[in-house]
Amino acid sequence: MILSMLLLHCLTTRTSRAYYNHLLSIRHSSSLSNTCCYSRYPSIIQSCIARKAIEPGKQLHARLLLSGLGIDAVLGTKLVNLYSVCNHLADAYNLFDRIPQRNVFLWNILIRGFAWEGPHEVAISLYYRMVEAGLQPDNFTFPFVLKACSALSALEVGREIHDHVVHSRWDSDVFVGAGLIDMYAKCGCVDDAREVFDRITKRDVVLWNSMMAAYSQNGHPSDTLSLCHDMATEGFAPTVATLVTIISAAADVAALPRGREIHSYSWRRGFEAQDKVKTALVDMYAKSGWLKVASTLFEQLKERRLVSWNAMISGYAMHGHANEALALFDRMKTEAQVMPDHITFVGVLSACSHGGLMEQGWKFFNSMQNDYSIRPMPQHYTCMIDLLGHSGRLDEAYKLIKEMTTAPDSGVWGCLLNACKIHRNVELGEIALGKLIELEPHNAGNYVILSNIYAQAGKWQGTARVRKLMTDRGLKKSIACSWVEVKNKVHAFLVGDLSHPRSEEVYSELERLEGLMKEAGYEPETMPVFHDVEDDEKRNMVRSHSERLAIAFGLISTPPGTRLLVTKNLRVCEDCHVAIKFISKIVGREIVIRDVNRYHHFKNGLCSCRDYW
DNA sequence: CTAGGGTTAG
Structure with a gap:
């Protein structure tokens, strides 16, 4: 009946012929054709919401407007909900403004829409509008608006909302709590996150997961793993999110035995079959230097989504397998037709930068912007600066930084500083350090690099000045530490470490190797270089650098030919880099070192970094 | 007389 009224209405107004036909076609094709009773509309829209089917809902809305029947609060609310879940936020907002009686539910769904899809600022301003309208936010409002704060890293707003949470007594709710933990985590405040976590006594898995993720996202992967242990002790069964989080934590601490344990657990409990878990494993094995395993798992994925491609491509990239990475990128576009991000x-x-592919690098850098409309971020610039720096084109690198459309971060300047060290450019090095001091005043590593640049150029006053700057600021260099995994156990070594039970054998192995190295032409570094850690040490101390101890231990405790993987918390020093090249040739082994910013594959006297790092 | 929710890999 309504439909025929509508048709009549169309004929009597100046509605176009096309629209008339359109309505006719709805009559014949749509599932709504037989339901012209107003009281059934809410349930129809409800089913649209469930199916995220925007079109029938839109048509129904249009019909209602034309019919002049008006839209009551129930129907309006459902339509706002439909628009909101289908990401038609402008429509949702418009309709929202026309509904006179707005309850908390209506506000919540609109806030949710903007919190999920952005602009996130709108979600926050809606929240404040709601409070000003005299409504009390509830246990649904808070998680939504906190999500918007997380996305914006809006700490001040987040804290204020936390206040509201406490005042409205929702602070023991797990949903609100998880929202708060995530907000604090994304703002870099792990301690506040932990406080929220500790205050909630009736926890659930998601709350545990949120806290583990908070640690993981803020560079405390070992806290993630120990919290997981606590969770198990309290009898909670892990979920997919738990596994994904702890696998990435294990990848970050380079605790491969731990990672393998988690892998086998995942397999036993049927989690490994899940693509999300498998992708986390791909990342973990890649970071641990097991590219073969990573690739096998990658090929097993049921559906390769963007994140999986990214994990595998960057896995190849970080180990310097440029061709494999680029071939995979090609496969991703042609075979899988997944849009790169x-x-x-x-x-x-x-x-490209690890493989020294300058031309290709520029090609992709331009294509990224022109073909995919991706605005370059600091990390992209860092790669390009690395490429330019590699070939000594420092002025071009500096020019590129000045042309950047976003603010250069510490990675960009650090990359330039490093290039200055390698190509002995004092002038640009000073500029880079100046910027780095502004950006991360407490990172001792930066000062050390500049000091080395001065030392290499024989500018001793410069070296002294940098050292004084460091003492004035109370900066201490972190203690160097290297790990090596032997028979599923991680062995850690500090500089000059004598605490390992097999120390004596380790040192005599080093002595034996040094003899062979000297025969092969190795000369220990004599220049008084200010090393990352061991600045004042005598030449014979170089021998006891942590990475050498770890390597020597690895050599004496594994069968000949076994590949070694050593992880170091700082950069590999110049002298060790030379020494390890010799060692790899003498013992005929592949030695992989994962230092703070890259992987070095030493094989047959050469290193994959081509002596640039 | 209802509807709506927090965590997860690169």
């Missing part, structure tokens, strides 16, 4: 390009560009 900014992270894909970080992988692709770092593959």
Whole structure:
């Protein structure tokens, strides 16, 4: 009946012929054709919401407007909900403004829409509008608006909302709590996150997961793992999110035995079959230097989504397998037709920079912007600066930084500083350090690099000045530490470490190797270089650098020919880099070192970094 | 007389 009224209405107004036909076609094709009773509309829209089917809902809305029947609060609310879940936020907002009686539910769904899809600022301003309208936010409002704060890293707003949470007594709710933990985590405040976590006594898995993720996202992967242990002790069963989080934590601490344990657990409990878990494993094995395993798992994925491609591409890239990375990028576009994103390009560009593929690098850097409309971020620039720096084109690198459309971060300047060290450019090095001091005043590593630049140039006053700057600021260099995994156990060594039970054998192995190295032409570094850690040490101390101890231990405790993987918390020093090249040739082994910013594959006297790091 | 929710890999 209504439909025929509508048709009549169309004929009597100046509605176009096309629209008339359109309505006719709805009559014949749509599932709504037989339901012209107003009282059934809410349930129809409800089913649209469940199916996220925007079109029938829109048509129904249009029909209602034309019919002049008006839209009551129930129907209006449902339509706002439909628009909101289908990401038609402008429509949702318009309709929202026309509904006179707005309850908390209506506000919540609109806030949710903007919190999920952005602009996130709108979600926050809606929240404040709601409070000003005299409504009390509830246990649904808070998680939504906190999500918007997380996305914006809006700490001040977040804290204020936390106040509201406490005042309205929702602070023991797990949903609100998880929202708060995530907000604090994304703002870099792990301690506040932990406080929220500790205050909630009736926890659930998601709350545990949120806290583990908070640690993981803020560079405390070992806290993630120990919290997981606590969770198990309290009898909670892990979920997919738990596994994904702890696998990435294990990848970050390079605790491969731990990672393998988690892998086998995942397999026993049937989690490994899940693509999300498998992708986390791909990342973990890649970071631990097991690219073969990573690739096998990658090929097993049921559906390769963007994140999986990214994990595998950057896995190849970080180990310097540029061709494999680029071939995979090609496969991703042609075979899978997955759209690359900014992270894909970080992988692709770092593959180019590690492989020294200057031309390709520029090609991808331009294509990223022109063909994919991705605005370059600091990480992309870092790759390009690395490429330019590699070939000594420092002025061009500096020019590129000045042309950047976003603010250069510490990675960009650090990359330039490093290039200055390698090509002994004091002038630009000073500029880079100046910027780095502004950006991260407490990172001792930066000062050390500049000091080395001065030392290499024989500018001793410069070296002294940098050292004084460091003492004035109370900066201490972190203690160097290297790990090596032997028979599923991690062995850690500090500089000059004598605490390992097999120390004596380790040192005599080093002595034996040094003899062979000297025969092969190795000369220990004599220049008084201010090393990352061991600045004042005598030449014979170089021998006891942590990475050498770890390598020597690895050599004496594994069968000949076994590949070694050593992880170091700082950069590999110049002298050790030379020494390890000799060692790899003498013992005929592949030695992989994962230092703070890259992987070095030493094989047959050469290193994959081509002596640039 | 209802509807709506927090965590997860690169």
